[in-house]
Amino acid sequence: MLKKIRFPYLAILLIIVFNSCESDNDPITNESEFISPDQFNSEVVVRWFNLIKVLTTETAGYTPPVAARAFGYTGVALYESTQVGMANKTSLSGKLNGLNLETTYMDGLEYHWPTVVNSTLASMTKYFYSNASPSNYTSILDLETEFSDQFLNDTDSEVINRSIVFALNLVDEILLWASTDGGFECQFNNFPSEYEPLPGVEFWKPTAIDQQALQPYWGDNRPFITLNVENTTPADPPAYSTDTNSIYYIRALEVYDVVNNATPEQIVIAEFWSDDPQTSATPPGHSISILNQLINDNNIDLFAASEAFAKLAVGINDAFISCWKVKYTTNYPRPVTVINNQIDANWGTILETPPFPEYTSGHSVQSGALAKILTSIFGEDYSFTDRTHEDRTDIDGTPRDYDTFYDMAEEAAISRLYGGIHFQEGIDLGLIQGYQIGENVIDIFEN
The missing domain is CATH 1.10.606.20 (Vanadium-containing Chloroperoxidase; domain 2)
Known part of the structure; x- marks a missing residue:
């Protein structure tokens, strides 16, 4: 049953009637x-x-x-x-x-x-x-x-x-x-117990003890804009292979080498964009934070702020539906699984691997949508500083500067490679997926 939080309508209406009678x-x-x-x-x-x-x-x-x-x-x-x-x-x-x-x-x-x-x-x-x-x-x-x-x-x-x-x-x-979109009261049921990962080494498996799949049916939710699911699906990721000359193996080796040789700056970037639940407002919250900073810094009026938030809100909502649709259709394994099975059984990641399939990168999709939408509002060459994490002490939250919103999106996306939790295709094609979602959102508001 839908919860409603209401003011005492009767009292409000009586005041209105009383005032209208006296005028x-x-x-x-x-x-x-x-x-x-x-x-x-x-x-x-x-x-x-x-x-x-x-x-x-x-x-x-x-x-x-x-x-x-x-x-x-x-x-x-x-x-x-x-x-x-x-x-x-x-x-x-x-x-x-x-x-x-x-x-x-x-x-x-x-x-x-x-x-x-x-x-x-x-x-x-x-x-x-x-x-x-x-x-x-x-x-x-x-x-x-x-x-x-x-x-x-x-x-x-x-x-x-x-x-x-x-x-x-x-x-x-x-x-x-x-209440009718498929995600009603979803905060109380993030890990449906009935879901079972697909069998076979080529498919995603939990990467930690007792880990369960996060929101495996999210891709079936109703998007705000149908095209954000129908015309944003990327090509399939590289096929499973044990051949050391295959793209599949080469991509895993790339993650292995990047993490093993990560620079201090790459680690800072990985942690800055990690946005884990309970320690941050999650990646969607990071996007909301950036827009809120821009609205405040530019003294944007009430309506323009409302419209900007609506554009971003529609884009972010649909980015996660579109991305999750691809994730649980491809059920692609995480780098740590492939690397432990084929390269180094003792290898570990810089960031904790999230509890859902790899392809495409949620950070990439939502950051791509964010970049496209904010560019449409503030312009192609808008430089800004992201102060989202400046008060955090558990990571280096030093504000980061960007020349364009696309620079920001690309850094957010590549941070997942630095953290060891995404392959290159999931990052690159996830950005393209997000850019298209952003375009679809802009079209809705302009037409």
Whole structure:
């Protein structure tokens, strides 16, 4: 049964009715007299996603696919909560699979857009992180209250209440839609016990004692955009072989040699991009962190921030569905398995090998989508600094500089080779897979 986190509607509606009865003025029907979402700053967006980054790190069950899904629906809800106030923007309803919104937004009435966004993000966050620790859940409530109190001074109570009701009804529709995608309450079932890896040395096997496959059915989830699964599938990886002249063996030997001769800088890169659950907000959270930094650094307005997050959210969500579809179709083994079987039985990796098949690289796919989408927003030659891990002490989180978003994506991708957990094809073709997903997302928003 779908969980709903709701305000006391009856009290809100009574306030609205009371206020409307006392007013002698008819609603203003000229929408140009109202303040549109792009006239507000994006502080409410930046602070909510900073909190979401913490919650993703510290809430049980938030593996990369699960985080990508939560970000996906939250980003779509954020966009839909603001696009109605922009005369030149249209809904994603009818463009994303299964999304058919019937919002309660009313033309000709005033809305306070920061309140709309605060209520939207608070409700989405309370839903997706319902199993957060008591202290972290309190942080959600506190941030919501802080903004609510602040916004009370910005406009009258009727506008505030109307804005809250619109946001809550929208969230209900978004969450109902989300409940039918195949990933409902996925944070509570990351490792389905009934799944059995395929037999045969050519297929992926767990690489640690008692390891189980992570989200083996994720590729069957409904993507936001069908093309993100249908037209992004790469060619098959090199075929299994014991021939020392085969591409299969040569690729394994490449990983073996890179790890054995890893430079200090390569190890720093591997750890910077590892983004393991429980120690970070996972790779999707790293992408969200980069965008949040750019929004804050560039003083981007409320609507532009909402649209940027929606584009990235759709891309990240679909990147993990598309990637996982390929992973559990090819069931390609990890380098450590091949190397232990054919080259060196005692060899180990720099990074811990994740519990799912190798091909393609999830880091590559989602980083490719990230690069393509951010380039479309900020430009081809945009240089920036990634400060995502600057407060961490368990790794060298020194901020890293990039000349373009593609440079960043390529470093994130190759980091998996340095860590010993991916072959070259999974990295290179994963990036191409991600670039195509990014293109598909951009097309949806432009057409």
